[in-house]
Amino acid sequence: MRKFSKVMLFVLVLMLVMQGVWAQGTKETAAQDKTIRIFGAFRGEEAARFDEIIRIFNEKSGYNAVYEGSPEFETQILVQAEAGTPPDIAALPQPGIMHKFAQEGYIKPLSSRVIGMIDANYAPVWKDLGSYGGKTYGVFHRVNAKSFVWYPKKAFEAKGYKVPKTWDELRALQDQIVRDGGYPWSIGFESGNATGWVGTDWMEDVMLRTAGPEVYDQWVNHEIPFDHPAVKRALDYLGEIFLNPKYVYGGAPYILTTNFGDSVKPLFDKPTKVFMNRQGNFITGFMPQNIQDNLEEEVGVFPLPSIDEKWGTPILGGGDQFVVFNDKPGVQEFMEFLTTWESGAPWAQVGGALFPHKSQDFNDYGNSLEREIAKALVDATVFRFDASDLMPAEVGAGSFWTGMVEYVNGKDAKSVLSDIEKSWPR
Amino acid sequence: MQIQRDRERKELVVRTVVFTPFSIIVMVGGFLLLRNNPMSQILTTLFAIVWGTFSVLALFYSMNLIVQLFPTRKYNKIIPFVFVGPAILIIGWYLLIPTVRSLVLSFMNRNSTAFAGLENYKYIFTDSTMRTAFGNTVLWLLFGTAFAVFFGLLTALMAERSAIEKLGKTLVFLPMGISMVGAGVIWKFMYAYKPVGANQTGLLNALVVAFGGEPKSWLGTAPMNNFFLIIIFVWLQTGFSLVVLAAALKGVSEEIKEAARIDGAKEFTVLMKIVLPSIYGSIVTVSTTIMLAALKSFDIVYSMTNGLYGTEVLASQQYKQMFKFLDYGRGSAIAIIILLAVSPVIYYNLKEFNKREVF
Numbered sequence: 001m002r003k004f005s006k007v008m009l010f011v012l013v014l015m016l017v018m019q020g021v022w023a024q025g026t027k028e029t030a031a032q033d034k035t036i037r038i039f040g041a042f043r044g045e046e047a048a049r050f051d052e053i054i055r056i057f058n059e060k061s062g063y064n065a066v067y068e069g070s071p072e073f074e075t076q077i078l079v080q081a082e083a084g085t086p087p088d089i090a091a092l093p094q095p096g097i098m099h100k101f102a103q104e105g106y107i108k109p110l111s112s113r114v115i116g117m118i119d120a121n122y123a124p125v126w127k128d129l130g131s132y133g134g135k136t137y138g139v140f141h142r143v144n145a146k147s148f149v150w151y152p153k154k155a156f157e158a159k160g161y162k163v164p165k166t167w168d169e170l171r172a173l174q175d176q177i178v179r180d181g182g183y184p185w186s187i188g189f190e191s192g193n194a195t196g197w198v199g200t201d202w203m204e205d206v207m208l209r210t211a212g213p214e215v216y217d218q219w220v221n222h223e224i225p226f227d228h229p230a231v232k233r234a235l236d237y238l239g240e241i242f243l244n245p246k247y248v249y250g251g252a253p254y255i256l257t258t259n260f261g262d263s264v265k266p267l268f269d270k271p272t273k274v275f276m277n278r279q280g281n282f283i284t285g286f287m288p289q290n291i292q293d294n295l296e297e298e299v300g301v302f303p304l305p306s307i308d309e310k311w312g313t314p315i316l317g318g319g320d321q322f323v324v325f326n327d328k329p330g331v332q333e334f335m336e337f338l339t340t341w342e343s344g345a346p347w348a349q350v351g352g353a354l355f356p357h358k359s360q361d362f363n364d365y366g367n368s369l370e371r372e373i374a375k376a377l378v379d380a381t382v383f384r385f386d387a388s389d390l391m392p393a394e395v396g397a398g399s400f401w402t403g404m405v406e407y408v409n410g411k412d413a414k415s416v417l418s419d420i421e422k423s424w425p426r
Numbered sequence: 427m428q429i430q431r432d433r434e435r436k437e438l439v440v441r442t443v444v445f446t447p448f449s450i451i452v453m454v455g456g457f458l459l460l461r462n463n464p465m466s467q468i469l470t471t472l473f474a475i476v477w478g479t480f481s482v483l484a485l486f487y488s489m490n491l492i493v494q495l496f497p498t499r500k501y502n503k504i505i506p507f508v509f510v511g512p513a514i515l516i517i518g519w520y521l522l523i524p525t526v527r528s529l530v531l532s533f534m535n536r537n538s539t540a541f542a543g544l545e546n547y548k549y550i551f552t553d554s555t556m557r558t559a560f561g562n563t564v565l566w567l568l569f570g571t572a573f574a575v576f577f578g579l580l581t582a583l584m585a586e587r588s589a590i591e592k593l594g595k596t597l598v599f600l601p602m603g604i605s606m607v608g609a610g611v612i613w614k615f616m617y618a619y620k621p622v623g624a625n626q627t628g629l630l631n632a633l634v635v636a637f638g639g640e641p642k643s644w645l646g647t648a649p650m651n652n653f654f655l656i657i658i659f660v661w662l663q664t665g666f667s668l669v670v671l672a673a674a675l676k677g678v679s680e681e682i683k684e685a686a687r688i689d690g691a692k693e694f695t696v697l698m699k700i701v702l703p704s705i706y707g708s709i710v711t712v713s714t715t716i717m718l719a720a721l722k723s724f725d726i727v728y729s730m731t732n733g734l735y736g737t738e739v740l741a742s743q744q745y746k747q748m749f750k751f752l753d754y755g756r757g758s759a760i761a762i763i764i765l766l767a768v769s770p771v772i773y774y775n776l777k778e779f780n781k782r783e784v785f
Contacts, residue, residue: 079749192732196734250622251621253646254621256646392751393751394751394753402733409647
């Protein structure tokens with residue numbers, strides 16, 4: 001017992017000393033804390049490319065910005081914010097989450113300098129998407145444009161197919177492909193715990209084309225119910241494709257079980273059986289390596305054709321907005337850096353990203369496909385943000401996703417839409 | 427005699443006076459230090475482990491010293507509380523307070539800003555997704571538990587008579603070492619679907635196609651997909667029931683079995699009339715333990731289907747309402763329902779646990 005108490009005493013004294021030493025060290029490090037923590041949802045290759053951008057900032061400014069991505073970002077950021085241990089900057093994919101954080105006072109408004117930069121270098125729509133309650137919180141950096149149809153150029157041209165300009169031409173093309181023994185579409189909904197977003201993207205694209213941007217906005221803001229005839233009409237357009245096993249490779253089971261990234265791969269199988277995949281610009285990163293290496297020769301792309309001439313060919317897009325949780329030194333500088341083309345050019349050169357910056361040089365894009373898409377995005381007369389990211393999470397990340405899955409799985413359009421309507425929070 | 431006792435007492439007082447303030451300073455100082463979080467992750471972890479361990483030892487040691495200053499009779503009365511007290515306080519802090527808080531939140535609106543009455547509970551019992559979740563949870567409870575216990579018992583009985591007892595048991599027990607999410611990832615490959623004509627990467631569909639059938643989307647068609655998920659659960663839990671039941675079987679008296687056989691009982695009768703009644707207690711404990719796991723089952727559903735295609739269960743709905751839809755009211759209400767459903771099972775389990783020494 002004596003020995004034991006001596007050992008205990010020794011350890012305790014040792015720990016007291018250690019605490020003292022460390023507490024001394026604390027004061028010094030806190031004063032020169034140059035680390036800026038950035039947290040977001042994207043990982044892997046995308047994160048590696050963003051790290052390159054951060055490196056430029058760090059070299060220029062002397063700060064140490066560090067990016068970390070998590071597949072559970074949406075949950076984690078919430079927990080961190082509520083626990084009072086948020087990152088310094090976060091990249092939020094959904095404007096709805098930004099509204100919540102702004103409401104709760106978790107995020108800080110941007111400095112007037114950064115807002116000035118946004119005014120100068122972005123179309124007004126991006127500032128609106130980053131604002132809540134009269135204050136601007138978010139800076140958009142890399143964005144995506146989703147209304148595009150990708151096709152295997154060589155096989156497509158060898159069969160003599162023409163790029164459709166209108167929905168009727170698209171229908172004719174579909175039937176022609178079926179007659180030739182192929183499948184028009186490869187569609188994959190699977191995406192881990194976000195399964196279904198590919199379906200909602202399709203739906204939004206068609207809504208913009210059949211009902212126009214005003215009705216689209218009413219739909220997003222729940223000024224018309226989710227089971228409104230205009231929405232039903234859009235869903236029926238989708239059903240024509242989704243529910244016809246001749247039009248979709250593998251039919252409904254394939255749609256539901258195939259990962260969105262894998263769904264583009266059959267386009268490049270030899271011999272070609274599948275000809276089209278509707279997806280955002282980021283899909284090029286999921287194509288087989290040999291195709292990626294010869295993107296311009298192997299891949300063709302066209303915007304999803306117009307349905308009603310009145311609304312032309314609108315562009316649907318999305319993107320992460322960066323918001324500030326801690327207004328410590330360097331953070332506003334980083335936000336300012338994101339508004340400049342200097343932060344976009346290196347990524348544009350490697351590919352896989354689009355930017356909304358007005359000051360961008362289209363020649364910086366590494367290939368002609370992305371150059372065209374970037375031009376289409378900046379010049380679009382009608383641009384709308386991904387509706388499901390704007391709707392409340394119960395719908396946008398819940399019943400709308402599951403509704404699309406159930407629709408493909410055989411549930412009738414009417415009950416799908418009325419179920420989503422019922423789930424809208426009151 | 428008196429002198430020696432006085433000396434011991436003096437020494438005790440000195441030790442208490444020296445030791446107790448030290449412990450308090452270390453405990454509070456370490457806590458404050460950790461809260462300020464000045465060190466790198468590795469240093470923090472190392473410090474927390476060393477500090478935590480020694481703080482606990484120091485706490486008990488110095489409390490014991492203090493209580494020793496009392497006369498022996500009082501010491502005997504106080505000391506049990508000293509030893510159990512901290513544990514009860516910590517459990518109360520981590521379990522009791524959150525439970526009460528969940529109960530309160532379950533009667534509040536989604537941001538917990540206003541009282542909502544029974545609105546959340548009304549939602550739980552009327553919403554169609556919630557009804558599916560209830561139905562599926564019952565499926566999990568019934569079939570998950572029944573099959574896991576049945577197969578565990580079957581393998582235990584067979585292993586007893588088999589030459590490869592150890593190998594067989596090891597193989598059945600092996601999946602216990604795999605996490606539920608890990609199992610989900612593995613079984614995704616079993617159930618994978620590719621269209622007709624393409625190479626089937628999923629084992630099940632490869633077999634079906636090899637025998638001339640058409641590939642199926644196993645996880646996409648309700649209500650069968652629930653059973654495909656439950657199979658994974660059974661695969662994981664059978665090992666647990668096997669181990670416990672095999673141990674219990676070893677305890678069944680050979681003499682009674684022998685006596686029954688001499689009296690002319692068939693093997694099946696021996697099993698039904700002697701073996702099973704003798705291990706009844708173990709069967710109940712295994713069943714209730716697996717039932718608890720089935721009630722809480724979340725990982726498999728989350729990693730395999732995320733509740734799509736009609737596979738939602740209560741736990742996955744709770745997670746979604748709470749962390750995805752940010753509806754703290756509904757999320758908490760579902761948590762309370764699960765707690766209520768679990769409570770009788772836990773109560774029964776503990777009662778059995780106390781009555782017989784099953785493990």
